[in-house]
Amino acid sequence: MPAVLSEAFVSPAAGTVPSALAVEALSLSFGGVTALSDISFAVAPGEIRAVIGPNGAGKSSLLNVVSGLYQPDRGRVWLGGHSFAAVPTDRLAKLGVSRTFQNLALFKGLSVLDNVAAGLSHRLRAGLFAQVIGLPAARRERAEGYARAEELLAFLHLDGVRDRPAGTLPYGMQKRVELARALVARPRLLLLDEPMAGMTLTEKRDLSGHIRAARDDLGTTIVLIEHDVGVVMGLSDRIAVLDYGRLIADGTPDQIRNDPVVIDAYLGVAHDLEAGEGI
């Protein structure tokens, strides 16, 4: 669908409104496997953008390139006005980008509160000595961090488990803790890799509400990988569809729903699967 593609992709350098995220001609392969092949698209500030596609289509690879965990073979990533051939992961948080992982990536031994407060690590100023001695600046910083984290716990209804080790929580709750950790720094851009996988319908509905609230209340731009087509259609402003590492469509939910290529490659199959069991 080159027509849809060029419509969506306003070159980030030339565009009047800078994109929250843009990728330009990204390619990535592992040995003989092509994970991403010449992918270009842009996400406008404040947009909720879904990325869908069958397993192995390259969705996670795309987020990994955007967060610098993978280095693309070719292409560039634009984040907040900067362009990178390889995104520096160490600076990601400072660039206002945070993410969650497809597999849980919590700090299992830390309490829920500490997990969430850790999301503010990149802002810490106080040195080790100041922290151990308990200098006022260090104490203030720490108290502010915990206060922020408590707000997020309340926002995501996690206050009841704030002191529990994160590793002991049920799966759906751990997913929510990870979202809280990603949101606590009020990122400009939030990347979510299958945040609803393994959740019940009610949990999915709740989380959709939280994601929308994050956008509406905090102005966060969101890129979301999700398999549940129903959720995706209801939640996202635009949808990008990957198949075998290629971007086969990029448009509004209505455009995607009626796109014969997408139906062929993904939706037809996915709907069947959805009917069987929520993926």
Next chain:
Amino acid sequence: MTDLALEKTAAAAPHRASPALLGIGALLIVAYGVLPLVASEYLFDAILTPFLALALAGLGLNILTGYAGQVSLGSSAFMAVGAYAAYNLALRLPGVPFLVDILLAGLVAAAVGLLFGLPSLRLRGFYLAVSTLAAQFFVQWVFNKVGWFSNNSPSGIVTVPPLSVAGLPLDSSAGRYLFALGVVTAVTLAVWRLVESPTGRALVALRDHETAARVIGIPVLRVKLLAFAVSSFIIGVAGVLWAFAYLRTVEPAGFNLDRSFQILFIVIIGGLASLRGAFLGAALIVVFPLLLSRLGEALLGGLFDSGVLEMSQRIVLGLLIVTFLIAEPAGLAALLDRLWNRAWNWISGRFRRTG
């Protein structure tokens, strides 16, 4: 429904905070106020002082292995660095107060630890463990080879000057115990502050998920090296206590691979990432051989000679470690927690029924 159940346990936690504080208070009163008056020289010299030094070493290794998740098999090398540094500082800079010597010795150990921590930036798990063995063998070799460190003593064994702090002689058994106790109390307090601080949380974050830690902006390399430096500092200070308060001599053989394993076992048996664990593990490691030899003598009499004792120590200790790894990976600390909870529930249940 699950939420409710969770809330209940969460709410139960603060209940225990004050008993814990009371417990620590009671321990400190016994350690500072009671033991110095009632303990025998044997208790000081053979049990309490080595217990304190080993507990401190366990505390240091726990920062690195328990909290930051970096395995090390070279702990006693850093004890040796601390001990030799303090010996040479005391010998060559006689005007400097001994407490300053300890601090400097810890810093020297930290610097050496930092150096041997550099491979951790590339290696992990088994490979890192092997590279820390290099520290163990290299350091021991240097202290054996370079006579300067032991002031060219022909036997390689040097006797340390008697302990005194601010003109106060502490050369009695009780004095050396109190000195060790003071140092251990101060360092433990600092370590507690450290593990409760954002930096302490970063150590655990690094251990539990390095990639996620990097993504949220934890300076992973810096924190890793910091863990090596702080851990080696503490183990170095433990080495000073071992040499100056316990043995009163320094020799390379005392800081061999066996000792490194002993410290690792303290951490495993006591409980990874637990401050109490280091003390519990050290207590077990110190008391257990004595109990075993008493028991052996009682049962077997003359047959139970030192050879049999050593052999049975190794066997029983090995079994203990395997048992702990399988049955209670969180160590004695967790075991005691559970017993305590059970006792507490039993007591409060009784109260409710009768009152």
